[in-house]
Amino acid sequence: MTTPTSTPVPPHADRSSEGAPRTAAKRHSTRAARRREGRAGFSMVAPALILLLLFLVIPVLLAFGLSFTNARLISPNPPRFVGLDNFVRAFTADPVFVRSMINTFVFAAVIVPVQAGLGLFLAVLVNQKIRGVTAFRVIFFIPVVTSIVVVSILWRFMYQSDGLINSMIDTITFGAWQGMAWLNDPSTALGAIIVLSIWQAVGFHMLIWLSGLQTIPEELYEAARMDGASARQQFANVTWPGLRSTMVFVLVTITIAALGLFVQIDVMTQGGPVNSTSTLVYHAVRKGYRELETGYGATISLIFFVLVLTIALIQRRLTRDKD
Amino acid sequence: MNRRSLVTIVSVSALTLTGCGQAGQGDVDNGDGPAEITMWTHSAGNPGELEVYEQIIADFNASQDDYQVVTEAFPQGAYNDAIVAAAAANDLPCLLDMDGPIVPNWAWAGYVQPLGLDPAITDSLLPTAVGIYQDEVYSAGYWDAALAIFARQSVLDDNGIRIPTVDEPWSLDEFDEALSTLQDAGYDTPLDIGAEDAGEWWSYAYSPMLQSAGGDLIDRDTMLTAEGALNGPEAVDFFTWFAGAFEQGWASDSGTIGNEEFNSDEVALSYTGVWNAMDSLDAVGDDLLILPPPDFGTGPAIGGGSWQWGISSTCSSPDGARAYLEFSFADEYITEFADNQVVIPATEGAAEASEHFSSDGDLRPFVELSQRFAVLRPETPAYPVISSTFEKAAKDIMNGADVGSTLDGAVAEIDTNIESNDGYGF
Amino acid sequence: MTTDSLTERVVLRRRKVWSYTAMSALAVIFLFPLVFMVVSSLKPDSQILADIGSPQAFLPVGDISLDNYFGVFDRVPFGRFLFNSVLITVLTVGFGLIVNSMAGFALSRMRWRGRSLVLSLVIATLIVPFETVAVPMVYWVSKLPTLVMEGGMVKYDFGWLNSYHVQIVPFIANAFAIFLFTQYFSTIPKSLDEAARIDGANWFTIYRRIVAPLAGPAFATVAILTFLPAWNQYLWPLMVVQQESLRPVMVGMQYFFQLNTAWGEVMAYTSLITLPILIVFLSFQRAFVSSVAASGVKG
Structure with a gap:
């Protein structure tokens, strides 16, 4: 019968790819099978596709539409079309927006390498064949399964000037440390949130690195050891090259999560002190929801989407070119 | 073919997905039996308050056959979000309670209708327990709250600090001197001003201080601009003092929300509310003083306006809602609210019957403070934006931002918003 | 030779x-906020509040009691919230799988028109x-059609608010x-599919009987990763669910933030809602950790 080739062939290329010796009947049954496959494929993807359209694409399009209006969450006046006014306002008349954009990028620029690196470090640690290692895997993953709202409340306690973080530093430095309220100082608040965010999420990326590590065949290590490679050389020549595709995945997921930073800010600092922790998503929610300026909030969201998409495409291009 | 199967899939999945549908919030009048009146409160997690509502509702439902009130309680932190979402979905309940300063906004937006209660009832209430927008009453409440400065008599006496009265409050100079004396006496931060809190507390607690200094959140004559009110010389003076209080360590920007620090004598003075009074009475006993806030220039001021009740404009039986509200404003219920939650009863009669707030009650000073010094936050639909902007500006100043330019920025933000809303009907 | 293996043993x-040492130090850092809770x-x-700055914060010393837990049950209909969360989570994860x-x-395995377009759309979403689409979402779901039972008749109505399905679908x-x-x-x-096609199997059968059974690790990974956000839903139910009887556990957190936060009860409540996840995770951790590893999650 018809045997589909393993390289994908677009359905419309049927005719040209079919050889002349085939009989009409065969050609017909091939086309019928293709049609059946097309229909089956579409109907299997349809439930997910419809749900994504209904609950993600349509709301996003609604938000895009709103961003060109002065729509209010609460108002007796109907929304007016205002063209690009909201966009002009964001870039010229809203210093908090600009600051939020900078904060978002700073957060991502620190989180992406540090969390990826620390995750890899943990993964290498727990990938050893030594007793009790599973227990440590579980412990490092526990913050991931804890609600970020709960985590933020706990850490807010710990960051107080008389809180646990300060008393620990105090103990380590034998009392030389003057306690400070980490979340109340514009120069430390974002750093404090970065630390907490890494603590919460690094276990997840540890696990992903671990899955990458475990796909590297043991024989490669054995061969390297035969050649007298040190542990460091093994890492550089066997482990790291074997983790390429894992790395791409880790970088992309951390970047997307980091750019969307919201809950920690909402629970812990509300963007303060002096805007030092306001992020794009937080600012969009503050304007669009809390301050009821739905249209303007939607504008910030739209700018955010465009930025993230651009970054994602750049990342894709960069990681692809090296292949 | 393809198209038809797509349509089938869409409709089939829509049907199956919505299989567990449920009726909306709309008040169903099914002809016979009492009409159902839905009612939302912000008091989930507050058993003392809920208990009184349950009793009123039970009494009301038993007292007549036309209406049946059913209630749903929300946690306070989520309440406004729920109302806004419900309004967007045209799904508001008949009766809803609202924090006083938000009433004009919701009236302007058409969420609530003029209250239309018997004026004899609304006239008997504390003026700060009635919500007015454009000369029309939209809401009424059973109580008000009040702020005061808590202190220990022994501490003030030991440090030679004069005990202020409502007729002769501390002047700002006296207050400064008292704080610095107390600091020298060993209180690291002498005053718990509550700055670790977030949200509406900031406007509620500190905008009356700004008014006492001669500034304001907005020009109340026009309600169209904050220029001159929020960034005038009086406002700059006040915020310079405010920033200085933190800089000199008189007050702290961290700590725990509540009155724990005062009760354990870590701070000497606490600027806090009537709701913390019982714990402090337990901790301090007869030594507790409930003092008026200092006079920043134009006389002391404290915030007024607490939770109040209104009727939504989509309510299908407003007469029933009114009947319920009129029934509920009986002194006995007001007294019960006041004593259960430790808040100031809104009528004189209820105060007299109250354990804490009658003329010889232990919390009577709060009634006096409320009557003498309570000011309302501006009654304009712009208030949510004003409040959020004020909170942010005040926090930034506390954290060291330049006073003048921060206030100018806040004014610009408020004025832009008012303008883009066509003046909010003013 | 002997010295070589000796040094190797020393190095090892x-x-x-x-x-x-490193793992234990890290374990302390990863565990201490939860111990504190x-x-x-x-x-x-x-x-x-008194213990907060001292090592006592980690030690069950002083006035120890279960009072906070009793306080939680007085304040919040915990059983109901727990039931709702379990129902919502199980259905979301189950249908999602x-x-x-x-x-x-x-x-991944079939050829049809628009495939690459759909794949790009999935990646873009x-x-x-x-949070950024929450407000238009509320408006949108409030307009969706739904079926209601009224007096024994099934009727159409509009609006998805106040229901379980608005928290699931x-x-x-x-x-x-x-x-x-x-x-x-x-x-x-892919040769498995081809063999099955020759035997006359249709595509759904191939999915159901051949590919899905081989993909256990992927199912396990997705199950855990979709379980967490479903259990932790917070902003969305706040906005779309008004009836207390339909609220999930995370919304219950708000009940403790009154004028003065009842911190002890907050800690008791967060312990109560974190524990079920920890138990689920601990009992499946072996399967989960190895399944993530086996699923070879990567780009």
Whole structure:
């Protein structure tokens, strides 16, 4: 019968790819099978596709539409079309927006390498064949399964000037440390949130690195050891090259999560002190929801989407070119 | 073919997905039996308050056959979000309670209708327990709250600090001197001003201080601009003092929300509310003083306006809602609210019957403070934006931002918003 | 030779000691906020605040009792919230596994028009943080049709607010899950499909009987990763659910933030809602950790 080739062939290329010796009947049954496959494929993807359209694409399009209006969450006046006014306002008349954009990028620029690196470090640690290692895997993953709202409340306690973080530093430095309220100082608040965010999420990326590590065949290590490679050389020549595709995945997921930073800010600092922790998503929610300026909030969201998409495409291009 | 199967899939999945549908919030009048009146409160997690509502509702439902009130309680932190979402979905309940300063906004937006209660009832209430927008009453409440400065008599006496009265409050100079004396006496931060809190507390607690200094959140004559009110010389003076209080360590920007620090004598003075009074009475006993806030220039001021009740404009039986509200404003219920939650009863009669707030009650000073010094936050639909902007500006100043330019920025933000809303009907 | 293996053994032992030290130190850092939470849940508010800066914050000493837990049950209908969360989570995860794995199957193993377009759409939706579309979403779901029972008759109505399905249906399709299934399915040899086609199997049967049974690790990974956000739903139910009887556990947190926060009860409540996840995770951790490893999650 018809045997589909393993390289994908677009359905419309049927005719040209079919050889002349085939009989009409065969050609017909091939086309019928293709049609059946097309229909089956579409109907299997349809439930997910419809749900994504209904609950993600349509709301996003609604938000895009709103961003060109002065729509209010609460108002007796109907929304007016205002063209690009909201966009002009964001870039010229809203210093908090600009600051939020900078904060978002700073957060991502620190989180992406540090969390990826620390995750890899943990993964290498727990990938050893030594007793009790599973227990440590579980412990490092526990913050991931804890609600970020709960985590933020706990850490807010710990960051107080008389809180646990300060008393620990105090103990380590034998009392030389003057306690400070980490979340109340514009120069430390974002750093404090970065630390907490890494603590919460690094276990997840540890696990992903671990899955990458475990796909590297043991024989490669054995061969390297035969050649007298040190542990460091093994890492550089066997482990790291074997983790390429894992790395791409880790970088992309951390970047997307980091750019969307919201809950920690909402629970812990509300963007303060002096805007030092306001992020794009937080600012969009503050304007669009809390301050009821739905249209303007939607504008910030739209700018955010465009930025993230651009970054994602750049990342894709960069990681692809090296292949 | 393809198209038809797509349509089938869409409709089939829509049907199956919505299989567990449920009726909306709309008040169903099914002809016979009492009409159902839905009612939302912000008091989930507050058993003392809920208990009184349950009793009123039970009494009301038993007292007549036309209406049946059913209630749903929300946690306070989520309440406004729920109302806004419900309004967007045209799904508001008949009766809803609202924090006083938000009433004009919701009236302007058409969420609530003029209250239309018997004026004899609304006239008997504390003026700060009635919500007015454009000369029309939209809401009424059973109580008000009040702020005061808590202190220990022994501490003030030991440090030679004069005990202020409502007729002769501390002047700002006296207050400064008292704080610095107390600091020298060993209180690291002498005053718990509550700055670790977030949200509406900031406007509620500190905008009356700004008014006492001669500034304001907005020009109340026009309600169209904050220029001159929020960034005038009086406002700059006040915020310079405010920033200085933190800089000199008189007050702290961290700590725990509540009155724990005062009760354990870590701070000497606490600027806090009537709701913390019982714990402090337990901790301090007869030594507790409930003092008026200092006079920043134009006389002391404290915030007024607490939770109040209104009727939504989509309510299908407003007469029933009114009947319920009129029934509920009986002194006995007001007294019960006041004593259960430790808040100031809104009528004189209820105060007299109250354990804490009658003329010889232990919390009577709060009634006096409320009557003498309570000011309302501006009654304009712009208030949510004003409040959020004020909170942010005040926090930034506390954290060291330049006073003048921060206030100018806040004014610009408020004025832009008012303008883009066509003046909010003013 | 002997010296070589001796130094090797020394190196290995040294590395082992070093590894254990590092892992133990890290374990302390990863565990201590949770220890603080559980320990504090046993203390009265005033003691939590007094202990906060000292090692006592980690020790169940002083005035220890279960009072906070009783306080939680007085304040919050905990059983109801727990039931709601379990129901919502189980249905979201369950439907999600079916819908997303089918999509992943079609995207990775079948050829049809528009396939690459759908794949790009799925990847693009990965970047949308829910918070940014929450407001239009509320408006949108309030307009969706629904069926109601009225006097024994099934009727149409509009508005999805105040229901279980509004907390479930929007979260069934999940771009991340589709992506993971697509990746995993593409590692299973396609020759299996071809053999089955020759035997006359249709595509759904291939998915159901051949590919899905081979993809256990992918199903386990997606199950855990979709379980967490479903259990932790917070902003969305706040906005769309008004009836107390339909609220999930995370919304219950708000009940404790009154004028003065009842910190002891907050700690007790957070312990109570974190514990079920920890138990689920601990009992499945072996399967989960190895399944993530086996699913070869990667780009």
